[in-house]
Amino acid sequence: MLNRWQALDSWLSDHQALWKPVPFYTPHPDWANVYPELYRALRGLSAEECAALQKNETVTTELLSRWLPGLKQRSWLLEGFLADECELQALDCVLSENQAPHMPERKRVQAGLLASRLQPLSQPITDWCSGMGHLARTLAVASSQQVTGLEWNPQLVERGQQLIHQTRCPHQTRVTLQHQDVLQLQANTAQWPDSTHLVALHACGDLHRHLFHQAVKAGQKRISVVPCCYHLTADAHWHPLADATQRSALQGLSANEMRLAVQETVTAPQRVTEQREELNRWRLGYEALRQHLSRDTHYRFLPSSSVKQLQQGFPEFCHWAASQHGGSLPAQVDWPFWLNQGAQRYAQVQRDELLRHQFRRPLEVWLVLDYVLFLQEAGYQVSLQTFCSREISPRNLLIEAQRYVE
Numbered sequence: 115m116l117n118r119w120q121a122l123d124s125w126l127s128d129h130q131a132l133w134k135p136v137p138f139y140t141p142h143p144d145w146a147n148v149y150p151e152l153y154r155a156l157r158g159l160s161a162e163e164c165a166a167l168q169k170n171e172t173v174t175t176e177l178l179s180r181w182l183p184g185l186k187q188r189s190w191l192l193e194g195f196l197a198d199e200c201e202l203q204a205l206d207c208v209l210s211e212n213q214a215p216h217m218p219e220r221k222r223v224q225a226g227l228l229a230s231r232l233q234p235l236s237q238p239i240t241d242w243c244s245g246m247g248h249l250a251r252t253l254a255v256a257s258s259q260q261v262t263g264l265e266w267n268p269q270l271v272e273r274g275q276q277l278i279h280q281t282r283c284p285h286q287t288r289v290t291l292q293h294q295d296v297l298q299l300q301a302n303t304a305q306w307p308d309s310t311h312l313v314a315l316h317a318c319g320d321l322h323r324h325l326f327h328q329a330v331k332a333g334q335k336r337i338s339v340v341p342c343c344y345h346l347t348a349d350a351h352w353h354p355l356a357d358a359t360q361r362s363a364l365q366g367l368s369a370n371e372m373r374l375a376v377q378e379t380v381t382a383p384q385r386v387t388e389q390r391e392e393l394n395r396w397r398l399g400y401e402a403l404r405q406h407l408s409r410d411t412h413y414r415f416l417p418s419s420s421v422k423q424l425q426q427g428f429p430e431f432c433h434w435a436a437s438q439h440g441g442s443l444p445a446q447v448d449w450p451f452w453l454n455q456g457a458q459r460y461a462q463v464q465r466d467e468l469l470r471h472q473f474r475r476p477l478e479v480w481l482v483l484d485y486v487l488f489l490q491e492a493g494y495q496v497s498l499q500t501f502c503s504r505e506i507s508p509r510n511l512l513i514e515a516q517r518y519v520e
């Protein structure tokens with residue numbers, strides 16, 4: 115695992131000029147001057163070619179390797195961790211719709227596949243950041259164990275309790291959801307869930323990192339974590355956990371740069387994707403208009419906007435955006451022109467992202483291998499594997515750690 119992390123560390127560092135600039139904010143990335151032919155080839159892709167490449171990272175790697183031979187290493191670096199290599203798994207633990215009427219389909223399959231992968235479950239379980247307890251309920255059915263979900267949002271706890279009572283399944287008497295801020299839990303205190311198997315599905319950034327630190331201190335026997343949203347951290351920069359990773363070539367990586375690891379929306383319904391894309395065209399159209407009026411060529415941050423704003427039309431959206439920037443727009447604006455500018459810019463963004471997205475999964479594996487090494491250094495036997503396909507969830511890396519027993 116250390117060799118793989120080191121190889122990823124050098125490879126990501128060697129190529130950082132290609133993945134650090136965010137295409138949405140950077141119309142003319144510096145790498146375009148170093149690789150002008152690559153830049154032209156990307157920008158020259160038709161809409162159909164671009165859409166086809168977005169769906170197939172391997173073909174994209176082959177294409178881009180013509181200009182960037184180093185990209186060929188990507189498949190070796192990701193061997194074993196590519197989402198689509200995941201073997202078909204037993205679906206035994208996936209709850210039926212009758213057993214889980216209020217669980218979204220994808221979460222039902224996700225939780226079931228994870229529960230299958232975690233067999234045998236031979237200890238009481240703590241579901242860390244349990245939300246409404248979808249995984250906790252699944253684990254209760256998949257085992258004979260007590261399952262305690264810890265969740266910080268009281269509304270989710272209450273809704274989860276209602277679901278437990280509504281289901282009236284005998285196994286559900288073994289599930290409890292507790293209102294708890296997990297960041298307040300410290301190892302070796304009365305509150306710490308000692309002697310339980312700690313399971314976390316999609317606990318974000320600091321929430322899973324706090325789990326690793328405290329669980330290691332507590333000497334937890336078994337830890338199973340599917341991490342998510344690595345960039346959600348109180349620190350402005352990435353801090354490696356393991357001793358072996360302290361000398362990273364990517365020292366000082368910002369939380370914002372870490373965000374690339376989770377930039378994937380394969381699970382969003384088509385309509386949601388289309389609405390999000392339209393909103394992006396509007397945001398870029400407004401930005402082009404703003405730059406033209408202010409003669410300021412630097413991207414100006416705009417607070418996030420809702421797809422509901424699409425109902426109001428592009429001019430209204432631009433007036434809203436200008437007010438967010440403390441300004442206003444002239445009475446006469448050629449709206450179709452600026453909307454077209456936004457569409458053109460967004461087409462460029464999509465093409466440049468084909469290149470940037472080549473580094474998305476490698477960055478994620480690099481981040482996760484640091485956790486694996488940290489756990490190994492603490493005396494755990496650790497495996498890292500995908501537990502479901504990318505379509506079920508792109509955040510599908512499962513870290514399984516068992517403490518060596520002397």
Ligand SMILES: C[S@@+](CC[C@H](N)C(=O)[O-])C[C@H]1O[C@@H](n2cnc3c(N)ncnc32)[C@H](O)[C@@H]1O
Binds near residue numbers: 248294315
């Ligand atoms: C991405 S959701 C995952 C929920 C659930 N594990 C699942 O997979 O459906 C992350 C959950 O962490 C909860 N959370 C956020 N901060 C927390 C904290 N400090 N303590 C406990 N839970 C927290 C959120 O309310 C949310 O329910």
